[in-house]
Amino acid sequence: MGSVTATVAPPTNSNVTRSIRTFGAIARSGFRRYATYRQAAVAGVVTNTVFGFLRYYIFLAAAGAAGRVAGYDREQLATFVWVGQGLLAVIAIWGWTELADRIRTGEIAADLLRPVHPVTSYLATDVGRAGYAALSRLVPPVLIGLFLFDVYLPHRGATLPLFVLSVVLAVVICFGCRYLVNATAYWLQDVRGPLILWTLCSGVLAGLYFPLGFLPGWLEALLRYGTPFPSLLQIPLDVLVERQPAPVQLGLVGVQAGWAVVLLALCRLVQRRAELRLVVQGG
Amino acid sequence: MSVIEMSGLRKEFTVRVKAGRLRREKRTVTAVDGIDLRVERGEMLGYIGPNGAGKSTTLKMLTGVLMPSPGEARVCGLRPVAERTRLAMRIGVVFGQRSQLWWDLPLRDSFELLRHVYRVPAGEHGARLARCRGLLDLDEFLDTPVRQLSLGQRMRGELTAALLHGPEVLFLDEPTIGLDVVSKQAVRGFLAELGRAGDTTLVLTTHDLADIERLCHRLVVIDHGRVVHDGSIAALHSRYGSRRMVVAELDAALPRPPELPGAPLQRVEADGHRLVFALESATVAEVVAGLAGLATLRDIAIVEPDIEEVVARLYRMTAEAGGATVTGAP
Numbered sequence: 001m002g003s004v005t006a007t008v009a010p011p012t013n014s015n016v017t018r019s020i021r022t023f024g025a026i027a028r029s030g031f032r033r034y035a036t037y038r039q040a041a042v043a044g045v046v047t048n049t050v051f052g053f054l055r056y057y058i059f060l061a062a063a064g065a066a067g068r069v070a071g072y073d074r075e076q077l078a079t080f081v082w083v084g085q086g087l088l089a090v091i092a093i094w095g096w097t098e099l100a101d102r103i104r105t106g107e108i109a110a111d112l113l114r115p116v117h118p119v120t121s122y123l124a125t126d127v128g129r130a131g132y133a134a135l136s137r138l139v140p141p142v143l144i145g146l147f148l149f150d151v152y153l154p155h156r157g158a159t160l161p162l163f164v165l166s167v168v169l170a171v172v173i174c175f176g177c178r179y180l181v182n183a184t185a186y187w188l189q190d191v192r193g194p195l196i197l198w199t200l201c202s203g204v205l206a207g208l209y210f211p212l213g214f215l216p217g218w219l220e221a222l223l224r225y226g227t228p229f230p231s232l233l234q235i236p237l238d239v240l241v242e243r244q245p246a247p248v249q250l251g252l253v254g255v256q257a258g259w260a261v262v263l264l265a266l267c268r269l270v271q272r273r274a275e276l277r278l279v280v281q282g283g
Numbered sequence: 284m285s286v287i288e289m290s291g292l293r294k295e296f297t298v299r300v301k302a303g304r305l306r307r308e309k310r311t312v313t314a315v316d317g318i319d320l321r322v323e324r325g326e327m328l329g330y331i332g333p334n335g336a337g338k339s340t341t342l343k344m345l346t347g348v349l350m351p352s353p354g355e356a357r358v359c360g361l362r363p364v365a366e367r368t369r370l371a372m373r374i375g376v377v378f379g380q381r382s383q384l385w386w387d388l389p390l391r392d393s394f395e396l397l398r399h400v401y402r403v404p405a406g407e408h409g410a411r412l413a414r415c416r417g418l419l420d421l422d423e424f425l426d427t428p429v430r431q432l433s434l435g436q437r438m439r440g441e442l443t444a445a446l447l448h449g450p451e452v453l454f455l456d457e458p459t460i461g462l463d464v465v466s467k468q469a470v471r472g473f474l475a476e477l478g479r480a481g482d483t484t485l486v487l488t489t490h491d492l493a494d495i496e497r498l499c500h501r502l503v504v505i506d507h508g509r510v511v512h513d514g515s516i517a518a519l520h521s522r523y524g525s526r527r528m529v530v531a532e533l534d535a536a537l538p539r540p541p542e543l544p545g546a547p548l549q550r551v552e553a554d555g556h557r558l559v560f561a562l563e564s565a566t567v568a569e570v571v572a573g574l575a576g577l578a579t580l581r582d583i584a585i586v587e588p589d590i591e592e593v594v595a596r597l598y599r600m601t602a603e604a605g606g607a608t609v610t611g612a613p
Contacts, residue, residue: 018402025399033387036428109348110383115371116400275364276350279296 022116023124030128041136044089048141052085056149059211070213075152076241080211082145084237089137090130090167091174091232093202098122099182100191112275119267123175130171152241159242162253166236169256173231176263177202183267186274207234213243224252228259284360286452286484287322287345292354293508294340314340316508317354324451327478327485329499331492333598337508338488342456345486346376359451372401375445379457382437383444384429390440391425394447401448408447415443418473435466442473452484453477459491471497492590504594506601516590523596525588526561529570532582533558543573 059077063069072080088094099122102108111118145151154160181198185191203209206229212220224230235252238244244252294315302308315337322328332338343349345358347367356363361370376383384393398408416422419439424432432440438458445453455474459467475498477483487499495502495516502519504512512519520526528549536555540548545565551558560570567585574580 022399022402025396029385029388029392029396032392033385036387107381109343109378110381112348112367113346113371113374113376113383114400115368115402117368121400278349 023120023127026116026121026124027128027131030125031132032128033125034129034132035136038136044137045140048085048088048137049144052082052141052144055085056081062210062214070211071243072211072213072241073152075150076243077211078145078149079152079241080237082141082149082151083138083240084208084233085141086138087167087170087233087236088208089133091170092126092129092133092178093174093206093208093232094199096178097182097191097195099179100185100195103182103185104189108278112278117268117271119179119264119271122179123172123264126175127171154240154242156242156246158246159239159249162249163236163240166239166253166256169253169260170232170236172260173228173256173263176260176267177228177232179267180263180270183270183274186270186278202229202232205229206232207237211237225255228263231256231259285321286324286326286359287320287486288355288357289318289320289341289345290355292318292341292344292356293352294337294344294349295352313508315344315351318505318508318510320503320510320513322484322486324484325481326501327499328487329495329502330486330488330505331490331495331502331594332488332505333602334490336506338505339456340508341505342376342454342486342488346374346454347371372448373451375448375450375453377438377441377445377453377455377458379438379455379460382429382441384437384440386430387428389426389428390421390432393429393440393444397444397447403448407449411447411449412443415446418476419443419469435462435469438462438466438470439473442470446477450483452486455485455487455489457489458487459489459494467491467494474498492594496590504597506598511601512597519590519593519597520588523593525593526563527588528586529560529562529567530584530586531558531560531570531574531580532556533574534579534581537578541574541577543570546570546573 056078059069059072059081060074063072063074063077067074069077099108102111108118111121114121154163177198181194182191184194188194205212205223205227212223212230212234215223220230224235235256239249239253242249292315293313296312296314298310298312299307300310314335318337318341330338330341340349344351345356345363347363347370350364358370359373361373363370384390385396388396394408394412397403398405416425419442421439421443424436424440427436429437429440442458458474459470462470471494474485474487478485478498485498487494489495500515502512502514502516503510504519512522514522529546533556537558540551541558542548543560543565545563546560546569547563549559549561558574562570565573567583571580571583
């Protein structure tokens with residue numbers, strides 16, 4: 001008597017660990033896949049930098065003599081622009097058509113034959129890609145901003161971790177949007193139409209062409225809560241330049257979390273609907 | 284229990300056909316038209332048919348990629364589409380015309396990633412990889428990115444990738460398509476070795492009938508989405524009347540064609556110096572003995588029946604009998 005039986009960890013636990021391990025392995029391979037294309041990264045950095053100068057001076061002109069516009073001062077605008085130029089590549093706002101291409105060519109069949117849900121597997125790859133982009137594409141424009149301009153550095157201790165969380169969520173949200181745009185290929189085969197619409201909307205409504213603070217307050221709020229676009233760039237950058245008080249910013253990141261969940265659920269739903277009518281053409 | 288069961292399996296596609304300047308008509312095309320088939324554990328099944336017969340469509344339904352229209356399929360006791368993720372752990376698939384490897388990654392990294400995706404213990408994975416490396420000579424290109432591999436190298440990589448998780452069933456859709464003779468032999472040799480072990484069920488579609496002759500004891504021929512033959516290769520030959528031939532070279536032509544019981548004369552060639560007999564009930568020895576009494580024999584050759592010839596005849600027969608299974612729909 002008196003012996004104590006060790007409790008065995010419930011199987012779900014080990015399942016979760018194994019799922020995380022699988023996710024991590026796919027993410028690492030995503031990192032490696034994108035790290036293969038170094039010249040592409042260099043070309044991307046050059047483009048981002050050129051447009052960074054362009055955007056910064058336009059915003060500066062908008063700020064005018066007062067040096068303030070829509071709640072941003074000059075330093076905040078500099079941070080907004082230069083970190084924003086880097087984030088473009090981290091969230092990979094444009095140019096991702098891998099899923100659509102695979103649907104069109106039928107290569108998608110190979111993805112369906114894996115024991116990992118396609119949304120999970122593409123997300124993991126994208127997280128790895130974003131990790132590589134954070135090193136290769138985010139750092140250079142930030143350094144340029146830091147050396148050439150007076151940039152705004154966060155004052156609050158909690159800002160940096162909140163910014164990192166906000167960027168991670170932006171990556172997930174952007175992935176979700178891109179997955180949905182690409183998934184129209186299941187129905188349309190040719191996704192150029194949806195892709196153009198996405199490029200236009202994301203550029204204007206994410207805060208890339210101009211900070212959404214330039215818009216009337218009610219419109220900015222409508223976009224922020226009613227669409228996922230401001231969650232892509234505007235919210236992470238606002239968090240970094242501390243445009244709102246800390247509790248409001250926490251709320252904004254909460255909005256992002258909500259969008260991330262909604263979009264991933266939508267991706268899975270669309271994927272399931274698509275699989276029921278999927279035609280993989282050719283031998 | 285059978286590893287693979289299909290009952291009344293069908294697949295219909297809706298296609299839109301131009302029927303005027305703007306008007307388009309919907310048509311239903313039946314790719315697979317009610318297939319009933321059972322495959323037992325360890326069997327090596329050749330699944331052949333002309334282009335567009337429904338081979339790949341069947342395979343896609345069995346692997347869970349395509350939803351059957353009506354009809355039922357079970358693989359390893361699972362419903363392919365509904366339980367696709369669980370099934371994926373237990374089957375391996377090689378599509379000769381598509382790649383399952385990661386284009387940008389070296390083969391070695393692809394294999395390592397697959398270990399995590401399929402959650403295979405490192406020891407098991409290592410042992411299987413070592414075996415494939417030995418049998419398929421992977422070592423020289425293990426660190427080359429997949430996009431730089433030749434077709435033959437990539438196919439050897441694909442085979443390895445499909446086997447690293449120890450699948451119970453291996454589906455191969457034209458695994459030797461486009462390969463050179465040496466690579467084909469390597470792939471066939473490897474699959475034969477796999478079949479000998481007896482614990483993997485193999486379903487192979489191909490247009491290269493040498494694959495089938497070398498590997499499969501059972502042959503299923505489908506056309507227009509229906510099974511038109513199911514049995515051994517020998518059964519196919521006897522059913523469609525293909526026979527072994529005896530080719531006799533004579534020193535001098537005979538004045539009139541000889542008649543040998545059980546071996547009708549098929550052709551007279553080379554001005555009567557070469558005679559071709561089909562073996563029906565007679566043996567080779569009887570034909571030789573019969574001829575030796577009539578003329579001086581210079582040479583004798585025995586020609587095995589040509590499976591390509593039989594299958595071509597079968598395809599032509601079903602094409603004449605079946606016609607297209609296309610039905611109009613409003």
